[in-house]
Amino acid sequence: MSVDLDISGLLPKARPLLVIISGPSGVGKDAILARMRKLGGHLHVTVTATTRLPRPGERDGVDYHFIPPERFQAMIAAGELLEWAQVYGNWYGVPKDQVKQALARGQDVIIKTDVQGAATIKGILPQAIFIFIAPCSFHELEERLKQRHRESGFDLGLRLATAREELKRLPMFDYVVLNPQGQLEVAIRHIRSIIEAEKSRVNPRLVEL
């Protein structure tokens, strides 16, 4: 009797995961996401909408949806964003529909957001998985920020002070993953392990969007 031999009904039902990847500015979130995007298939890496200009190599619709401020305001007004925030003068927002549709397809969804945005999502979807990407030291973070931002008027001190404050929000997160300079694959491996482990949970997290 085949029903009798089947154990799948006794095991927890697999559910798509919602993973929030956050951390201070300069910690390497974008590089991590670019790499995870290549893993493809079962994983949907949400494309954030932003009013900031593309950095060299960034592609519209792949790395970000680069949109003008008026369009961003319209998305807020229409309730099309899961969360949004102004970060160092630019707006960033997570398109709600994109997340909903990917979850409905059964894909695991990754959302990248700053720490403030993670707190907002925690309020709406506490059952999501919250991962904080941390630098190995403030010195390393400082060097990265210096390399990336060479424009005049860039306030390095403000970024570092903010990073310090953001680290205090760590208790809100489920996991912390170090992203050591030059060892991106270590951070990626940790994140993939977290996703694999969460998929093995006896009591799966139930995310309702």
Place this chain on the structure above:
Amino acid sequence: MSVDLDISGLLPKARPLLVIISGPSGVGKDAILARMRKLGGHLHVTVTATTRLPRPGERDGVDYHFIPPERFQAMIAAGELLEWAQVYGNWYGVPKDQVKQALARGQDVIIKTDVQGAATIKGILPQAIFIFIAPCSFHELEERLKQRHRESGFDLGLRLATAREELKRLPMFDYVVLNPQGQLEVAIRHIRSIIEAEKSRVNPRLVEL
């Protein structure tokens, strides 16, 4: 100022993990542990004491401590076992000192036990990580048990009925890992992911033995 640049003080302190690997008889726990033993280093795979006879290829002090029933009784009497149980006519027990010493050395400790033993340990050390190894089907479990036990008087029906009961204890566990026949490396990879993910937890589990 180096203190000011250091963030390690802000991150959760790394703690050794205690991982309980359980599941029905015949699911392949021993094969999993033999493989994990080879990973070495940071991992201590506890050597269970048993009164049963070695299977072909099993080595005393490596796969099990094979001891006579009188010695086993003495260990119980002296309080030297973390848990012990009679399973299908043989006694199995987890030496407490071995676990304590490995944790004190900072090693992650893996304990293999039957489902009844896992329940006992859950009562003593609820903060341990409990992993249930499940077969893909009862049919697969049946085939494995038939292959292993060819002696007369072996009660296959009893084993399968017990496995069914044991699966009902799944809610007590944190994770469930399938061990498909012939794909041991998949189960090992899942267990390693769980360990890696648990090491990334913002709120580490605190096991006090």
